[in-house]
Every structure is written in structure tokens, then in C-alpha cells.
Amino acid sequence: MQVSYAEGSYIYDQNNKSYLDFVAGVSACSLGHRHPKIVSAIKAQLDKYLHVMVYGEYIQEPAVALCKLLAQHLPKPLESTYLTNSGTEAIEGALKLAKRFTGRSQIVAAKKAYHGNTMGAMSVLGIEKQKQAFRPLIPDVHFIEFNNESHLEQITTKTAAVILETIQGGAGFIEPKQNYLQKVRQRCNAAGAILILDEIQTGIGRTGKLFGFEHYNCVPDVVVTGKGLGGGLPIGAFTASKEMMDCLMDNPKLGHITTFGGNPVIAAAALATLKEITSTNLIAETLEKEALIREHLVHPLIKEIHGKGLMIAAILSSSEIANQVILKCQDAGMILFWLLFEPRAIRITPPLTISNQDLIKGCNIIKEVLNSLKN
Numbered sequence: 001m002q003v004s005y006a007e008g009s010y011i012y013d014q015n016n017k018s019y020l021d022f023v024a025g026v027s028a029c030s031l032g033h034r035h036p037k038i039v040s041a042i043k044a045q046l047d048k049y050l051h052v053m054v055y056g057e058y059i060q061e062p063a064v065a066l067c068k069l070l071a072q073h074l075p076k077p078l079e080s081t082y083l084t085n086s087g088t089e090a091i092e093g094a095l096k097l098a099k100r101f102t103g104r105s106q107i108v109a110a111k112k113a114y115h116g117n118t119m120g121a122m123s124v125l126g127i128e129k130q131k132q133a134f135r136p137l138i139p140d141v142h143f144i145e146f147n148n149e150s151h152l153e154q155i156t157t158k159t160a161a162v163i164l165e166t167i168q169g170g171a172g173f174i175e176p177k178q179n180y181l182q183k184v185r186q187r188c189n190a191a192g193a194i195l196i197l198d199e200i201q202t203g204i205g206r207t208g209k210l211f212g213f214e215h216y217n218c219v220p221d222v223v224v225t226g227k228g229l230g231g232g233l234p235i236g237a238f239t240a241s242k243e244m245m246d247c248l249m250d251n252p253k254l255g256h257i258t259t260f261g262g263n264p265v266i267a268a269a270a271l272a273t274l275k276e277i278t279s280t281n282l283i284a285e286t287l288e289k290e291a292l293i294r295e296h297l298v299h300p301l302i303k304e305i306h307g308k309g310l311m312i313a314a315i316l317s318s319s320e321i322a323n324q325v326i327l328k329c330q331d332a333g334m335i336l337f338w339l340l341f342e343p344r345a346i347r348i349t350p351p352l353t354i355s356n357q358d359l360i361k362g363c364n365i366i367k368e369v370l371n372s373l374k375n
Contacts, residue, residue: 001330006033009354011335020334022362024351027201027311030228030273032351038231041272045265054259062267069274070239073210075219077241082248083262087200087226088116090236091163093256094222095120095138097240098161098194100255101247107138108155108162108193110146112171112341115163115198124163127170127341146171147180152187159193161222166202166212170340172315173307181218188221194244196222200236204228205277205352207309208287215308231273233266282352286310289359293348296363299370303344312348314366319343321373328369334362 001013009032011019024030031038045062052058067081084090099105109115109124116122122131123138131137144151146168155162162184168174181197188195197220202212206228209215213223221244226236248255277283286309293312294305304315316322322344326336337347346366350359 008032009351009358018333020358020362022348022350023335023337024349027206027349028227029232030204030352031231031276032353037272037276038269041268042265045268050265051263060264062264062271063262066267066271073278074239078223078239080242080245081237081239084236084258085260086234087236088118088121090224090226090238091115091121092118094196094224094238096256097222097248098196101244102160102194104158104160105140106158106160107141108159109141109143110164111143112168113165114170114340146174147177149183152183155187155191155193157191159191161194161196162188163196165198169201172339172342172345173311173313175308176216181216185218194221196220198224200224200226202311205283205286206311208283210283229270230266231269233269235266235270286352292356292359293363296360297366299367301370310350310352313339313345314348316344322346324373325369329365332365332369334365
């Protein structure tokens with residue numbers, strides 16, 4: 001399918017055929033396609049200035065306003081944000097920050113985790129076959145099983161940081177259970193380790209809270225965002241206390257730098273996105289829409305539904321069926337997608353702005369395709 005244009009919850013091909021978008025650019029288009037407030041913010045900034053300088057020498061209002069708004073909606077002490085070009089770059093910055101702040105080298109990550117594909121992010125990726133061809137990677141990285149409390153003993157006074165996805169994405173949208181994140185937080189406190197939570201997918205309203213960790217009573221030392229923050233433009237960010245972030249200023253100076261991080265056009269789009277999500281009922285409606293999906297997406301070939309809010313994975317009876325559903329739904333005018341490490345899953349991450357009518361329509365298309373396979 002060659003894209004002609006996109007609007008709202010639909011993408012259109014060169015023949016003007018519409019495709020209901022249940023993926024939202026892999027969770028990136030929080031407000032759907034070409035949301036008028038995002039487009040307006042981009043156009044207004046284009047008439048002022050584009051890239052002007054790199055390291056904060058000159059104040060650029062869109063980036064400042066975005067970071068202030070993030071601080072207003074994050075719990076203390078998460079107050080200082082570093083804007084980057086992507087989620088994976090923000091992961092790199094967060095790992096460097098933890099090492100610099102603690103003076104330690106060891107990183108503890110989770111099996112089946114995905115944090116990006118640059119060298120540092122790949123080093124904390126929890127599937128060996130995905131990274132074997134690129135070794136050697138960053139040393140002193142240890143892996144624990146997500147939701148396995150007995151593995152928390154591996155977090156010690158040698159640990160600089162524990163990095164986890166709040167909800168494991170590529171693994172199948174696996175939620176923390178039995179206060180797991182609180183227990184990780186307690187162990188990090190005892191060991192003097194930094195807790196980094198990757199909210200690149202779960203952040204910015206997708207799970208029914210602005211940040212996924214709000215569901216689990218666990219405040220990280222560093223939170224990483226991306227994807228949905230940009231409203232369809234490339235962005236990443238990592239946020240920590242000012243005390244922690246300030247350590248990147250010296251020894252060495254410019255300890256973490258980026259040319260285009262905080263780009264004014266992208267920051268303007270992100271600011272418009274964040275304002276819209278935090279000033280409307282979209283976040284509360286996300287949980288209502290989850291309930292609607294769970295009500296209507298019932299079929300014998302769907303064995304489980306994982307996830308929270310509009311971060312949903314339907315687990316089918318086999319990888320072959322999942323693959324056929326994704327491909328045949330595209331033929332039927334609907335976009336679904338795969339998950340990295342769970343081949344039986346189909347990704348359901350539509351725009352937060354999707355209507356109830358379109359959600360039900362999408363669920364019915366999936367069931368019709370499943371019925372055709374069953375027969």
C-alpha cells in the first residue's frame with residue numbers, strides 16, 4: 001500500500017482506499033493523523049524560526065514550554081528534561097546519566113526487553129538473537145526476568161541503574177504484577193541504584209494515565225519518553241531531578257549533547273500534543289475504550305488480551321494465525337501490526353482520538369477475518 005494522505009484514524013492509498021489505523025505509527029500518533037492543533041502549531045513555528053543553535057546558548061521558547069509542562073505533570077523530583085531526537089537516543093542519555101551520577105558501571109535490564117537499536121539501547125535489549133551479530137556491546141549488563149521477585153537480589157551496590165519498561169512492549173504488552181515495580185523501587189533504594197523506567201510506549205496517555213508508572217505506585221529516578229510525545233514527529237526525552245541532570249554539565253563538560261534535540265518545530269508539535277492530551281478527557285476515555293475493545297474483541301481464536309488502555313495485544317492461538325490476521329485485515333481496509341518478541345500477538349494501539357464507532361468497526365473486521373480462517 002502506497003500512502004497518499006492520512007487524516008484522523010484513517011490512512012488513504014493512491015486509489016483513495018481508506019484503511020482504519022489500529023497502530024498509530026506504532027503508538028507515535030497519539031492524536032491521530034494531521035490533528036489540526038498539531039498542524040497549526042507546526043505552521044506557526046515555521047513562520048518564526050527552525051533550527052538555530054544546539055546546546056542551549058539561546059532560549060527557544062517551544063522547548064522551554066514543553067519541558068515546563070512535562071514538569072508540571074510529573075511527580076517530584078522529576079523536574080529536569082533533556083530533549084532528544086528519538087526514544088532510543090533518550091535511553092542512551094539515561095544510561096549515561098545513571099553511570100555518571102552513581103560512578104558505577106553495572107546495568108540491570110530485563111529479559112525480553114526492548115529499548116531501541118543504538119549500541120547502548122541494544123546492550124540492554126533482552127533477546128540475544130537480536131544483538132548477537134553486533135557484539136561486542138556495552139559490558140557489565142545483567143538480565144533479570146520481569147515480574148520475578150527472586151531475581152531482584154541481582155541488584156546490588158555495584159548496580160548503577162535498573163532499566164525496565166513499565167509495561168513490556170515487544171514481549172507482548174506484559175504488565176507488572178503483585179506490586180513488582182514497587183519492589184524494584186525498594187531494592188534500588190536499598191542498593192543506591194538508579195531506577196530508569198522506559199515510557200516510550202506507555203507514556204503520554206496511552207495506558208489511561210499520562211505516564212504508565214502512575215498505575216503502579218512507583219516513581220522512577222529517570223523516566224524516558226518518546227513516540228506519542230511528538231504527535232507524529234520524531235522526539236525523545238529523559239527526565240530526572242535537577243540535581244541528577246546537572247551532573248552532565250561537568251567532568252566532562254557537555255557530557256551529553258545533541259544537535260537537533262529540542263528542535264523548535266518538533267517541540268511545538270509536542271507541546272500542542274501534550275496540551276491537548278492533558279486538557280481534555282482523552283486519558284480517561286482511553287480506559288473506557290479499552291473496556292470497549294475487551295467487550296467486542298471476543299473470539300475462540302483469541303486466547304488472551306494483554307495490556308492497558310489503548311496499548312492492547314490480542315494473543316492468538318498460533319503465530320501463523322496472527323500473521324494471517326494482520327495481512328488479511330490490511331486487504332479488508334484495516335492496519336494492524338506485529339510485536340517484536342511475541343509472534344502470536346497482534347498489536348492494537350490506535351490513536352487516543354479514535355471514536356467508539358471506529359473501535360467497534362475494527363473489532364468486527366478482526367472477527368470477520370478470524371471467522372474466514374476458522375472456516
